[in-house]
Amino acid sequence: DAGVTQSPTHLIKTRGQQVTLRCSPKSGHDTVSWYQQALGQGPQFIFQYYEEEERQRGNFPDRFSGHQFPNYSSELNVNALLLGDSALYLCASSLGLASYNEQFFGPGTRLTVL
Amino acid sequence: GDSVTQMEGPVTLSEEAFLTINCTYTATGYPSLFWYVQYPGEGLQLLLKATKADDKGSNKGFEATYRKETTSFHLEKGSVQVSDSAVYFCALRSNAGGTSYGKLTFGQGTILTVHP
Numbered sequence: 594d595a596g597v598t599q600s601p602t603h604l605i606k607t608r609g610q611q612v613t614l615r616c617s618p619k620s621g622h623d624t625v626s627w628y629q630q631a632l633g634q635g636p637q638f639i640f641q642y643y644e645e646e647e648r649q650r651g652n653f654p655d656r657f658s659g660h661q662f663p664n665y666s667s668e669l670n671v672n673a674l675l676l677g678d679s680a681l682y683l684c685a686s687s688l689g690l691a692s693y694n695e696q697f698f699g700p701g702t703r704l705t706v707l
Numbered sequence: 708g709d710s711v712t713q714m715e716g717p718v719t720l721s722e723e724a725f726l727t728i729n730c731t732y733t734a735t736g737y738p739s740l741f742w743y744v745q746y747p748g749e750g751l752q753l754l755l756k757a758t759k760a761d762d763k764g765s766n767k768g769f770e771a772t773y774r775k776e777t778t779s780f781h782l783e784k785g786s787v788q789v790s791d792s793a794v795y796f797c798a799l800r801s802n803a804g805g806t807s808y809g810k811l812t813f814g815q816g817t818i819l820t821v822h823p
Binding site: 641648651700 | 743750796816
């Protein structure tokens, strides 16, 4: 049973560019959440997708957008990259939205903006 | 809004020492509480959880008790090993509904280093 997978593993971009990160949830899971983890910090919630809709959003600008596909996989898009967007981007999947359901995390995508 | 505060780190211990990492939270309603562990170069792994007051989560010798009266969820282990060296994150997930529902709110993390 494959866990949460993310691609690519690492990515280097320059300021102003756009990036797309991808996530496949754990088998049987239908909810995907995205987090940004800056170096030395805890993860910060970006947004959550369920039934192909954005259900919740954290304090991130509109440059951060996402999508969920019918197979429950998800993409995170960041436009007009800033140096401050350099971070580890984590995807987590769960079954439904209940607060007690465990979120399983992927290994992350390390984004470096130069 | 929801918030989680962890003890200042890093923490350095000798093998077989007792471990406590303090965690306090602020949230509306009755959140679920979690401890996650992150090994170098890896994503987060759930270590243990508790979903209601006075619940004790436990796993791999680690324990934490959900204390609503003190809004705390301190992580403890009686005898640490070198392999426990990692970053530990306390987190909560609100069930109050509205905009906080569903997301995990994390503390800043505590780096644990265990020496032989």
